[in-house]
Amino acid sequence: MNTNSPIFLPVVVLVAWTMVMWFWMYLTRLPAMFKMKLRLDSNAPRGEQMNTLPPSVRWKADNYNHLMEQPTIFYAVAIVLAMIGEGGGVNATLAWVYVGLRVVHSFVQSIGNKIELRFLVFIFSSFALLGLIVNALRALL
Secondary structure (H helix, E strand, O other): OOOOOOHHHHHHHHHHHHHHHHHHHEEEEEEHHHHHHHOOOOOOOOOHHHHOOOOEEEEEHHHHHOOOOOOHHHHHHHHHHHHHHOOHHHHHHHHHHHHHHHHHHHHHHHHHHOHHHHHHHHHHHHHHHHHHHHHHHHHHH
């Protein structure tokens, strides 16, 4: 395995970005909870209480959750590409495109949540991910 594979940097950058979103989520969520005097109820259905927070607060949590979904596929395919020595060149570029678009997606969702724009960014990032998947399949087959 190439431990110096160029594809590792975008992987770690996306992990770091996920933690930025985690911090931003709590930086907005906790003050909103205190302002609303929200009392947490362990018997409330999952997420029900958080739905009472303003949408602009919930958007950060929604984006954080989205960073736990599709990016897991990115992490897996990027690590495979690094392991088989295919983590440079076009694959590193596709990885950076994916990460950049996920960061843009975070800003779109967290600031104004314009769904049409968010969906467009998501589609383009998915195409970059699909390119990585196809390249990994070609290299392995």
